Amino acid sequence: MPNTEQSQRATMDRTTTSGPPRRPDLTGLLDVLRSEAGDDAGGRPSDTALDALRGSGLLRLPVPAEYGGLGGSWRDVNAAITSLSRVDASMGIILFLHHAAVSRIIGWGSEEQKKRCLTAVTRDGQIFASSWSEPGAGAAKQHIATTATARADGGWELSGAKTFTTGAGVADLYLILARTGDSGPATGSYGQTNQGIFVVEAAGAGFGVDGVLDLAGMRRSATGLIRLDAYTAGSGDMLARSTDTPTVIGHPHVLGLTLGAVALGVAETAHDLALEAARRRSLMDSPLYRHLLFELGSRLAAVRGVVDAATRPDGDRTVPALTAKVFASETAEAICRGAQEIAGSAAFSRAHPLNRLAQDARAVTLMGPPNYLCRELVTAGLGTL
Structure with missing residues (x-):
C-alpha cells in the first residue's frame, strides 16, 4: 500500500507553472504535532506548533510571488490541509480557514490591501481567521x-x-x-x-x-x-x-478550496488505525473483517476522488467543492465507525485516537457552511448534483 503522506507531499510539491518552487517544509511541523497528539487540554495548538506552522511556508503557499508567496495552486493547498489533518485535524482546520481568508484578499482586495495583508502573511508569518x-x-x-x-x-x-x-x-x-x-x-x-x-x-x-x-x-x-x-x-x-459580501463569503469554494480536505486526512488516519487494529487483534483471517476493511478502503478511495475533483474543473468550482465537503465528512464519519468496530470497545474511550477522529469528522459536517446548507446551495442556487 502506498504511503499516502508521501503521495500528498508529492502532489503539493509539483510545479505546474513557472516561478518559485512550491515546496513548503512540513517535516518539523508534523513532528511537533505528532509529539503533541492527544494534548488538547488548552483547547488550542501550542506556541511551539504555531511557530512551526509559521516556519513551514504553508501560510504563504497560494500567495502570488509578487507578494512574497510561493504561488501554489488551490489543489496544492487542499493537499497541504489533508497532510496536516492526518496528524491534527484542528491544525488542518486552522490552516483551511487561514487560506479561505487569504483567498478572499487575493480575489477581492484592493492593491493596497493585498500588499498590506499578504505581506503580513509572507514576511511576518501572521495567521488569518x-x-x-x-x-x-x-x-x-x-x-x-x-x-x-x-x-x-x-x-x-x-x-x-x-x-x-x-x-x-x-x-x-x-x-x-x-x-x-x-x-x-x-x-x-x-x-x-x-x-x-x-x-x-x-x-x-x-x-x-x-x-x-x-x-x-x-x-x-x-x-x-x-x-x-x-x-x-x-x-x-x-x-x-x-x-x-455574499459573493466574497463564497469565494473559496469558487477556487475549489474545500473542508473535504480536512475530512480526507481524518479518514486516512482512521483507515490506517483500522488496519493496525485488525493485524494486532488477528482479525485478518476472518472474511467478515476482511470484507469490512475492503469497504473502508473503497470508501476512502471515493473520498480521495471527490476531494481531488474539487479543483479539477475550469471556472467556478463551487459545486464540486461543496459536494466534496458533504461527501468527505459524512464518509469519514462512516470510516471512523467501521474502524471503531474493528478496534473493539477500547476505541470508545475518550483517550483513544479513533474516538477523537470520529468527533473531528462529525465537527466537519457541522462547520460552515454545514452540510444541510451545502446541499441547499448546490441544489437550489448552483445547479444540481
Whole structure:
C-alpha cells in the first residue's frame, strides 16, 4: 500500500507553472504535532506548533510571488490541509480557514490591501481567521447583530460579539462580518448585501478574546468567542463593497478550496488505525473483517476522488467543492465507525485516537457552511448534483 503522506507531499510539491518552487517544509511541523497528539487540554495548538506552522511556508503557499508567496495552486493547498489533518485535524482546520481568508484578499482586495495583508502573511508569518457566526444568526449568516457604523473620517466603528470563531486568540488578523445598514436589496445567497467584511487586527484597541469553547471535536482548534468594543477600522479595512459580501463569503469554494480536505486526512488516519487494529487483534483471517476493511478502503478511495475533483474543473468550482465537503465528512464519519468496530470497545474511550477522529469528522459536517446548507446551495442556487 502506498504511503499516502508521501503521495500528498508529492502532489503539493509539483510545479505546474513557472516561478518559485512550491515546496513548503512540513517535516518539523508534523513532528511537533505528532509529539503533541492527544494534548488538547488548552483547547488550542501550542506556541511551539504555531511557530512551526509559521516556519513551514504553508501560510504563504497560494500567495502570488509578487507578494512574497510561493504561488501554489488551490489543489496544492487542499493537499497541504489533508497532510496536516492526518496528524491534527484542528491544525488542518486552522490552516483551511487561514487560506479561505487569504483567498478572499487575493480575489477581492484592493492593491493596497493585498500588499498590506499578504505581506503580513509572507514576511511576518501572521495567521488569518474568519469570524462570521453569532447566536441566532443562522447558518447562512443573514441575521447578524454586529454593527459597522460609518465614521466621518471614512473609517468604521465595529461593535458586537462573535461565537464559534476558529483560531480565536491564535490568529493575528480576522475577517469580521458586520452589518453596515446599507440600503438596497438585503438578502444574498450566503450573507447579505447590507453587510461588510472587515480586516481586523488582534492587536487593535477594542478587540478582545473571551476564551475558547470546550468542544467534543476539533479540540485544539481555538474555537471561541471574540468581541469588538468600538473597534476602529480604517477606510481601507473594508474588503470589497457590501453589495459583494455574499459573493466574497463564497469565494473559496469558487477556487475549489474545500473542508473535504480536512475530512480526507481524518479518514486516512482512521483507515490506517483500522488496519493496525485488525493485524494486532488477528482479525485478518476472518472474511467478515476482511470484507469490512475492503469497504473502508473503497470508501476512502471515493473520498480521495471527490476531494481531488474539487479543483479539477475550469471556472467556478463551487459545486464540486461543496459536494466534496458533504461527501468527505459524512464518509469519514462512516470510516471512523467501521474502524471503531474493528478496534473493539477500547476505541470508545475518550483517550483513544479513533474516538477523537470520529468527533473531528462529525465537527466537519457541522462547520460552515454545514452540510444541510451545502446541499441547499448546490441544489437550489448552483445547479444540481
